[in-house]
Amino acid sequence: MAAPAEVIPRRPTLLLIVVLSLLFVLMSVSSHTRYVGETRTLFERTVMTIFSPVPKTVNWIGQAASDMYHGYLDMRRAVNENLLLHRKLADLTAENLKLSQSQTDLQRLRSLMGYSEQFALKTSLAHAIMLDTGSRFKSIIIDRGSSNGVEVNDAIVNANGLIGRVVLTTNDLAKVQLISDNNCSVGALIERTRRQGVVRGDGGTAAQMFDVPSLADVQPGDQVLTAGIDGIYPKGIPIGTIVRAERGQELFKSIWVKPAVDYGTIEEVIVIHTRKVPNDVVRYAP
């Protein structure tokens, strides 16, 4: 049997009153517990426990998103920093190379200057700007010419030894004939025995020493110096080391000399402004 129609609407109202009353009591309890210091009732704690995964999840997602965002920002910052550091590293590496090169140059120049001070003659420093050591005629070009006081027959040396002599000058440049050239002759002596001879280039990378008697005491390893008797090269400049000495077919020995200078590594050179022998003297020379 169906319930009377006028009864049905009263039931929700009754329920509403009951629910509101219960809630009012709950509020009162809650209010009281707050007053005495307890902040959460058991019921409140239960509701929180049931629904706590939602705020936790939201917080976790928010934290993860925040971490990702900040991680991304940190990564961008790190990438930019990495680029800057790479650039700085490249700059510092270049600077380091430059400084290292400067140090090497300084050492070499100090060595050269120290060497040049040995000579009583006037000297000047020059840079080899062209090296022609591969062709038949061995020569180099230096960046000092007649305007710098460089003259034909000036001797060219570096810290290792004799390089050659000036054969041509322009205002700004000078051509130097190497001692390994076929047409170059240098008055020389063997340091150990003071035996004199003439060193001539063999057209390759070495030279030969002539006019040394067969009976002379010559050993491989002997140092060969300039003799200072040709009017061009001052005395005592290292020319090279004897690598082979044989009895020749005639009265003289066949001697091979390895030059003291590696011509492929010439950079700075010393120009020795040698005293020129007056033409009148040359005319009466033997």
Add this chain to the structure above:
Amino acid sequence: MRWLRFLVGLLIALTLHSLLLSFFPNALAFFNPYVILVVYYSMGGNVLGAIIAGVIAGLVDDAFSGAMFGLHAFALTVCAYAVAYVNSRLALRGTLAFGACLAGAVIVNELVIFILVNILQRQKIELFNQSLLFKTIFTLLFGMLLYQLLTLFLREEPIEATKRPAGW
């Protein structure tokens, strides 16, 4: 099924609640997602269901807010009952009707809270008028937008949007 939908709605409301508290601590002074949920549910006209929905949503709101436990449950239950009762008589449909119910519910909700706080804690709520105004406007705008989206894009109808006699 309707309770499942209500539960999903409640979880979304709680998520919004948590998000707002996390990023905009004062946002809940201008916006109440639980009222939207309860009004949306109560528009079906099921008074009993509306009361239960109001109690549950209110308790969840209370559990995660600083108010005394039961305050929001009380207020939301009153709102839910009122909306459901009106809809059981008039069967209101459409965005405007929803908006009107929502606006009324927000005002009733705030008034009930105001009265209860005055009675139980003898405290005055600061800037009540301004808070009421902003909360009504923002909750109304968001609620109507949500309602429009649900009805237009998801072809959603208010829960229990069928004509039924008043009461259960």
